[in-house]
Amino acid sequence: MAYARQVGTNNSRLASILNNHLPVLKDGYILHVSLKNKTQDNELVAEKTRIFAHLRSQLKNAKLNLETEIVHNEQHTKKAFTAAEKAKLMAEKNPILLKLTNKFDLDVE
Numbered sequence: 475m476a477y478a479r480q481v482g483t484n485n486s487r488l489a490s491i492l493n494n495h496l497p498v499l500k501d502g503y504i505l506h507v508s509l510k511n512k513t514q515d516n517e518l519v520a521e522k523t524r525i526f527a528h529l530r531s532q533l534k535n536a537k538l539n540l541e542t543e544i545v546h547n548e549q550h551t552k553k554a555f556t557a558a559e560k561a562k563l564m565a566e567k568n569p570i571l572l573k574l575t576n577k578f579d580l581d582v583e
Contacts (some may be wrong), residue, residue, distance in 0.1 A: 477528045483522075487519055503537040505529075508545045515542050557583055 481529040482489035490546040491514050509515050518525075522540055530536055554560040561582040575582060
């Protein structure tokens with residue numbers, strides 16, 4: 475998004491939000507953005523006026539509006555720090571790894 479590149483030097487959090495949470499266009503004029511938490515929502519809403527001034531001038535559409543939703547995804551909250559935790563998460567995603575670990579008698583620590 476061009477606007478994300480523009481604000482990237484001044485507001486890296488906003489640029490990150492805009493780059494990682496791409497909007498979905500609904501009904502031809504509603505930009506729906508799914509976010510991970512309330513802080514991201516607050517950041518986006520605080521910049522809404524500037525974002526939409528840019529979009530409306532570029533797209534020549536004065537009807538544009540923003541709709542945000544906070545989506546809690548357990549998969550994003552799981553953090554693996556140790557080798558055993560990483561192996562467990564990888565095995566949850568790909569069960570064949572557990573079979574291979576057992577077959578070759580691998581020790582994951």
